[in-house]
Amino acid sequence: MDEVIGRLVGDVGVDRVAAETGVGIILDFLVKEGPADKMRLLLAKLPGAEPLMQKAARESWRGRNWRDRRRHTRSRAICLSTNVITATLLRD
16 A cells, blocks of 8 residues: 555645545545445455555545645545555555
């Protein structure tokens, strides 16, 4: 996960917290909506994914002001995280 987060921070320019939150949100969504067997395989290939998912879940419970400040950054991070995760997984 450090590689994915590092690429988002370095290549895209989002801050580390936004990158971690975006990746965590995406992974959490996939775990909830995707096939359980495939998601177990995906998470096995992504060490550190579980803590990011837990952190994203905690962050989503923060107050409205936090969400307002992060809305644009989070949306951008989610889109970019999806691309980076896909590219990283396709490389293997």
